Amino acid sequence: MSMTSRNRLWVIGSVAAMVVILLLAWFIGIQPQLASLQALHAQQQSIDAQNAREQAVLDQLQADADDADQLEAEWKTASASVPDGTGVPDFINQLYALQTSTGVTIERITVSDAAPFVAAAPAVPVDAATDGSATDAGADPAATTGTSTDAAAGAATSTTLDASNFATLQIGVEVSGEYAAILEFVHGLQSGARLMLVNEVEVSTVAVDPNAGAPVYDESGALVTPAAPAAASHQARIGGFIFSLVNADEAASTQSDLGADQAAGE
Numbered sequence: 001m002s003m004t005s006r007n008r009l010w011v012i013g014s015v016a017a018m019v020v021i022l023l024l025a026w027f028i029g030i031q032p033q034l035a036s037l038q039a040l041h042a043q044q045q046s047i048d049a050q051n052a053r054e055q056a057v058l059d060q061l062q063a064d065a066d067d068a069d070q071l072e073a074e075w076k077t078a079s080a081s082v083p084d085g086t087g088v089p090d091f092i093n094q095l096y097a098l099q100t101s102t103g104v105t106i107e108r109i110t111v112s113d114a115a116p117f118v119a120a121a122p123a124v125p126v127d128a129a130t131d132g133s134a135t136d137a138g139a140d141p142a143a144t145t146g147t148s149t150d151a152a153a154g155a156a157t158s159t160t161l162d163a164s165n166f167a168t169l170q171i172g173v174e175v176s177g178e179y180a181a182i183l184e185f186v187h188g189l190q191s192g193a194r195l196m197l198v199n200e201v202e203v204s205t206v207a208v209d210p211n212a213g214a215p216v217y218d219e220s221g222a223l224v225t226p227a228a229p230a231a232a233s234h235q236a237r238i239g240g241f242i243f244s245l246v247n248a249d250e251a252a253s254t255q256s257d258l259g260a261d262q263a264a265g266e
Contacts, residue, residue, distance in 0.1 A: 081195040082243045086114055086169060088254045091194050091242060095173065098188040104177035107235070109258040112170040114248040116163035167248035171196065173238045176206065182236045189238065200239035 064071060083090075088111055099106050175185055182203060189196045244251075 077193075080193045082245060083194070084245045086167075086244050086246060086251055086254050087194070088169070088256075091171075091196075092258070094192055094194055098185055098192065099175075102177070102185045102188060103181045104175040104185045106173065106175050108172070108174040109256075110170075110172035111254050111256045113253050113255045114167035114169050114244060114246060114251045116248040117161060117166035117168060117243075118163065119161075164247050165245055167244050167246050167251065168241045169244065169254060171240050171242055174235065175238070176233060176235045179203065179234045182234055186236075186238060189240070194242060196240050196242050198238060198240040200237070202237045204235050206233040206235055 092109065095106060095109065173189075175182060177185075186198060186201055190198055
């Protein structure tokens, strides 16, 4: 073999050895390091995202701490609006105070026992029902109806308020007085400390005594009390609901019917 051929073999062998060394260096040394760097980079991104979330929570807690007085005031207002327990005596006292401030006379108060809260199922959209009929013309109507009902019930279910911790109490109040005073009384019911949903108001006019407001004279004929126009009197029946954070099945009975003397606190 000539010198030229041997040199060529040496060159080929050297190049092949260099290629093998480079491949070994890549697979054994460089590639694992790059994979490790990529994993560390992904881990760093995850840590940065978690830190950002925790910082947001800390910022919100700091903001809540700065507004602690306002949050406490809002909590007290909400607690008075829908209290723990039925709170009927406090509500009756609220009615007494409203009677005094508006000038009406409470004739009767009725309170029912607490009833478990029942969430109303949302109405099924008409177009959804139409589409279902068009695409499933051969489906069993009973099966279709059952599916819709189950879906609606699931959509109406609350994870916070349910029959075990929320109840309604039906309230009835009968009052008498001037029309403007009755309207003010109804407004007070809707805007008072205890939330009341007024869903019924019936107002009727009471016949006025023609002798009411007549002048009064003493024995000598001197005028003691001048004539005064008699104000038209009205009666109203007001119905609605109050709400409580209580299990209705475990709450004590609140059913009561307070007549005029009791309602006026006499």
